[in-house]
Amino acid sequence: MKNSLIVKNLSISVPSAKGRVAVVDNVSFEIPAGKKIGMVGESGSGKSLTAYALMRLIKDPVSIDGGEIFLDGREILGLSSKEFRLLRGNEISMIYQDPMSALNPIMRVGQQIIESIQLHSPVSKSVARKTAIDLLASVGIPEPESRIDSYPFEMSGGMLQRIVIAIALSGEPKVLIADEATTALDVTTQDRVLTLIDKLAAERGLSVLLITHDLGVAAQFSDDIMVMYAGKLVENGSVDQIFSNPAHPYTKALLDSRCDYTIDVNKPIRSIAGQPPRPDNRPSGCVFSPRCAHAEPRCSASVPPLTSSQGRLTACFRADELFQVGAVN
Amino acid sequence: MSTELKVIASASGISRIFRGGSNEVRALDDVSFSLYEGKTLALVGESGSGKTTAARILLGLDTPSAGSVEILGQTLGTLKHEEMRLLRRQIQVVQQDPFSQLNRRHSVQRIIEGPLLAFNVGDKESRKKKVIELLEAVGLEKEHLRRRPHELSGGQCQRVAIARALALDPKIVVLDEAVSALDVSVRAQVLNLLRKLQQERGLTYFFITHDLGVAHYVADEIAVMFRGRIVERGTREDVFENSKHHYTIGLLASVPLANPQAVKSNNEQVQTLPSPAEGDACLYRTRCAVGMDRLDCKSTTLTLTKGTATHSWLCHSPQGS
């Protein structure tokens, strides 16, 4: 299957009192065409920064220290900013958590969509307007012919996020990145917006990278899941594998610590002791080892590489043996 | 609820109308609830449900347009300034944003000591002792005393906020989306902590959240709010396993579970949700498959239906009828 996106050894660093420290550390993954990938992790895991790198939105003092990104076979980190600007929005698009700040408050929403359409293809204003109305209809906005002239403040959060999606898709990209795009929405609206993204992705053969801290959202939406912890990719597999049979101790611990209405209310929630390490304070060896119930001396001695275990990729020395023992499950 | 349980606070027929120019927003409409000593009432709702307004009114930070609030036998509207101030010691709050609810210019010690200073409790020594006691009760260490909020993580800040809320040994703690801004694993830690503290100190919790999973875990009683009204109320089992109101059912169906085998939401809809129609008796009618075409949902005023001693709802045609 053709890959829309290939990331190899991506590393991003920020300055700190101890010099530059890695916030994304040697991350590699592939997104096949038409697949929906859920990237899950907690704060500081580096998931958002990875997405920003894909859009080449990383600015000083944050910097990309190494790695390659192939968008549809073409390496993009080496391109000049001018060259990449032609791709941004056209081949790869991104939507964010807060639709209010993504839109210009003093410009009508239709105008903003038209602006985006005309940026990506040389059409007249009237053609662009027609396309914009169609886009509004396809993202579920009722009465698009009149809504097109509304201002952002006249619309709800759910509607605004749909406008944002419309703008993101106006350039007909191959990859859509959604960074916590439904986190600020009510759960009933979130459900519809995710269904919408799902539908649009299927219609257009889009690859979607959905970044979220919400395990439920990731489970319901994605085909594959990537788990990030403290800047490292610790597990990468299909959604069924990850949720039914997590291989990495962190994934397992994360799943155990969730609080949804199916958990046992009579017991304390199985939380992970301690906190994730700060970028300037990362432990040697496996980054999760200090908090891992199954850690051994070799875990702090060297960094476990991403290897295949039970059909998916895991960065854990003990993945196979823990599975045999039935410990991590 | 068992008759042995003591009602420690109650709201009766609370309405709150906000007027902005020609606009009138009914944030709360005839809301009533009771807090039982040592128990947790979870108020569940999405944006615009009025849950935050309800919290503010309970804390005495806002006055209702109608109805009354009683805390430990005292009616809020009738109290003199100083009496109200003294009553505040009994009901404290922990808010959503871990950082902004702490004064960024104060140290952790000063923050937790704040309520003690407000009432000139004890002397410097005894206050410091109490602060350390609280610090340890919430799982922090002495070395955190000197730190400022921006030097702490979200979870640690939230623990400081909880310690501060307990400084005056209140009976009631209002938790306004207190775990919503925390990472999943940190949320688990804080929920465990809150439960432990409740058991140790006999605290009464008023837990406001939009997260059904959290509500399910913490609550002895759940009240589901929609557009300023409590549309369904009951125990965990009542609300989650025997839901009557269609909003509750819709809400439960929308919550994504971390289980890919779980039946995905039946909802194939992508359209935006319809807004409520102004004059309707039931504000959920425009979104309700059952009530959409019913005349009584449009024009007959709703009255509370009491299903069982614990379970009640506000619906002309509830599930199963």
Place this chain on the structure above:
Amino acid sequence: MRFKKRFSISGFIVLAIVGITLSAPLLSPYDPYGIDVGEPFLGPSWTHLMGTDDLGRDLFSRILYGGRITVLIAIAATIVALVIGTLWGMVAGVQRGWVDEILMRTADATMAIPQILFALVCVSAVGSSVISLPIIVGLLLSPTTARMARTAVVVELASDYVVAARATGLKKSRLIMTEVLPNIAPQLLVQLSINAAAAVMMEASLSFIGLGIQPPDASWGTLMLQGYGNLWNTNWYVFFPALVVTVTILAFNSYGERIRVSLDSRKSST
């Protein structure tokens, strides 16, 4: 208050100017009031760093002493503006409603008055001295401080930590003093620096048009006036006072900017 780099050039210059001018009696090589001590209108040299004036007095010494007067007036005016402006703005921000309206409209009205006209009226009423000038200049500067203080207070009062403090039963006055004030202090410090620059400018302008410090005392403004009157004899007499006034204003403004920038960057750090 912690800033990223403790040392800043503008801060150093501000400190240097204030320190040097206030120590004028210790540093001055000559007596600024002496008469006929030497040749008039000399240019800069090793004996007279900034040359001499129309009466042969050392200009550098006169500028040191002049600076002392200007800087003292500016500092006093800044303090007056800070006290009046902060109180003005805070009362408006805390009370809101019609009190806020009246206080802020008054501030707007005061800012609309032409400053020189206001100064002229005040000076003709109470005269100009090292007591009256700081008050006049301070009054002129207070509306801007008031507006800034009001906005800052309103923003802080809407914060979550204030909600928490109110819920703990903290009395309003103590809340303002112990919770809010520390949070608006940095912005007040910025305003302080900017006001100091404006105060120097105002004092110099007033003295330049003859409304300020009168001879035989001389502030920088007065010196500029005298130098201006002797422009046909030498450029240096007006140049040096003008130079030090410019540098001082630049330094105060830069320092204020610098604090403001470091505050903004701290607020918006990821």
